[in-house]
Amino acid sequence: MVRKIATLLAITVACALGVTGCSKDPMKWDLVNITGIMEPLAFSLTDDHGQAVTQDDYRGKVALLYFGYTHCPDVCPTTLARLSQALSTMGSDADKVRVLFVTVDPKRDTADLLKTYTDSFGPQFVGLRTDDLDRLKAFNKRYRVTFGYGKPDADGNYEVSHSSAVFIFDQQGKARLIAEATDDVPAIAHDLKQLVSGN
Amino acid sequence: MFETVFSFLLPWEFSPTVLVLCAGSALIYLRGLVRGRGRTDAPGFWRNTAFAIGLVSMYAFLQTHLDYLSQHMFWIHRLQHLVLHHLGPFLIVMSAPQVTMRLGAPEWLRRYVLAPVWRNPVTQAGYRLLQNPVIAPVLFTGLIIFWLTPSIHFTAMLSLPRYNVMNWSMAIDGLLFWWLIVGPEHQAGLRFLGYGRRMLLLWAIMLPQIGIGAYIALTSKLLYSVYGVCGRAWPIEPMTDQGIGGLITWIPASMMSVVAALVVLARWRRSERADEPAGTPGAVLVEAPSR
Known part of the structure; x- marks a missing residue:
């Protein structure tokens, strides 16, 4: 009996050590690490060429x-x-790397407008849209963010409130990092390089 | 208009657990009211109202669009926790619903679920631990500090499981704490907690809340950037949002201690008066903190 308990104890200690040994993240991230906290990337939208696309x-x-x-x-x-x-x-x-720019204003952001807009930032930028507001809301909700429309002015222009953060997913589509509005270029570059070089 | 109100009342993130617990409690209470009609210990208008407001407000902040607003506005989140941790549980406990609910609970529920769970040694030990007069206030303020730590708050607002753990921990701890302070004076499974000690506990939870609330309200640093990440429910200056949230943590939350202290004081005086004819005026002082 005593020996059994001792073995059990030894296994527990070994497991505990092993677990902490493995879970120790050797990488240092400049951005907020959200590994294991948020949902993996999943969507079904239309890109700026008018093609239906998904996370795959x-x-x-x-x-x-x-x-x-x-x-x-x-x-x-x-x-x-x-x-x-x-x-x-x-x-x-x-x-x-691909930057997926999802418009929360599909009424004004046509595929053509999205394409011109995202192209101006670089070849890695893709505009995504859907006319289905419920789908757009569900996609926002999946990442616990929201958007809302302000009152139109005399010219019909209106503001849209939306998330200020960039959610970063790895090659397998797992949520890894969040870049906030206050994070600077070197921090983003550092973490992107680390993520691309396979971790 | 009707549609707006209706969609506001629908759950933002539906939880069957919350629905079953809240609707179940309400039904049991109503059944108890019907069965206890005419009894001398049947609750009157104010106790019924307190129970209803407590239960409905907790449900509303967990399951209507108030939950959505709480996720996208810091000060509404603070209001949510004021209701879940302070106001709702306090009102429910003050209404002393245990007699009515015991009457209303179906026989099978009492015999096969509640009684075995309650008599289980693990439940008993856990309950005694959580209601320990030192652990209870530490837990009460500890939870506030824990969930308001900026890095922990950040992930709690981003992860649905963590968000749920946060709200559940607040609601359960609120019920336990106020049950200990303003619940039945002599409780099953616990030693009698003196009135003076109750006052001391209320004071012990008030000071840290004033400190935390004042710091959040007055600091010039933006502590909770996660609301920018999630997008605020409507355009508002982040510092204004944080300031109002701090004030809610500071003033009404700590005022709850004052209100509860008045209740304890009233009971203390009543028990002294009740004791006097029996010729044991010193009995109450035995539990006073000066000892």
């Missing part, structure tokens, strides 16, 4: 998910510009 079309790439809209006055262009600058420091590795 971006398997093998590091995917950066961002919810925005092309009429966005400040947050979206500055965020996308920071991503673009980070990618420009990565050389040929930049092609292993």
Whole structure:
């Protein structure tokens, strides 16, 4: 009996040591690490060429998910510009990354407009949209974010509130990092390089 | 208009557990009311109202669009926890629903579920541990500090399982704590907690809440950037949002201690008066904190 308990104890200790040994993350991340916290990438939308796409079309790439809209006055262009600058420091590795810009204003953001907009930031930028607002809301909800429309002014222009964060997924589509509006280019570049080089 | 109200009342993230527990409690209580009609210990208007407001407010913050707003606005999140941890449980406990609910609970539920679970030594040990007069206030403020730690708050708002654990822990701890302080004075399975000690416990949870609330309200640092990540429910300055949230943590939350202290004080005086004719005026002082 005593020996049994001793063996059990030894196994427990060994397991505990083993687990902590494995779970120790050798990588240092500059951005917020969300590994194991958020849902993997999954969607069914239309890209800026009018093609139906899902998460599987971006398997093998590091995917950066961002919810925005092309009429966005400040947050979206500055965020996308920071991503673009980070990618420009990565050389040929930049092609292993895709920035998925999901419009939360599909009424104004046609596929053509999305294409012109995302192309201006670089070849890795893809515009995604759906006219189905319920689907768009469900996709936002999956990442626990929301969007809302402001009142239109005299010219019919309106603001859209949306998430300011970039959700970063690895090559297998697992949620790994969040880049916030306050994270700078070197931090984003550092973590993207680390993620691309396979971890 | 009707549609807006209706969609507001629908669950944002449906939880069968919350529905079963809340609807079940309400039904048991109503059944108890019907069966206990005419009894001298049947609750009156105020106790019924307190129970109803407590239960409905907790349900509303867990299962209507208030839950959505709580996920996308810091100050509404603080309001949510004020209801789940303080106001809702306090009102439910103050309504002393145990007599009515015992009457209303179906025989099978009492005999085959509640009684065996309650008599289980693990339940008993756990209950005594959580209701220990030192552990209870530490747990009460500890949970507030834990979930308001910026890095922990960040992941709690992003992960649905963690978000649920957060809200459940607040609601359960709220019920346990207020049950200990303003619940039945002599409780099954617990030693009598003196009135003076109850006051001391209330004071012990008030000070940290004032500290945390004031810090959140007055700091110039943005502590909870996760609401920017999730997108706020409507446009509001992040610092304004944080300031209001801090004030809610600071003032109404700590005021609850004052309200509860008044209740304890009233019971203390009543018990002294009840004791006097019996000729044992010193009996109450035995439990006073000065000892």
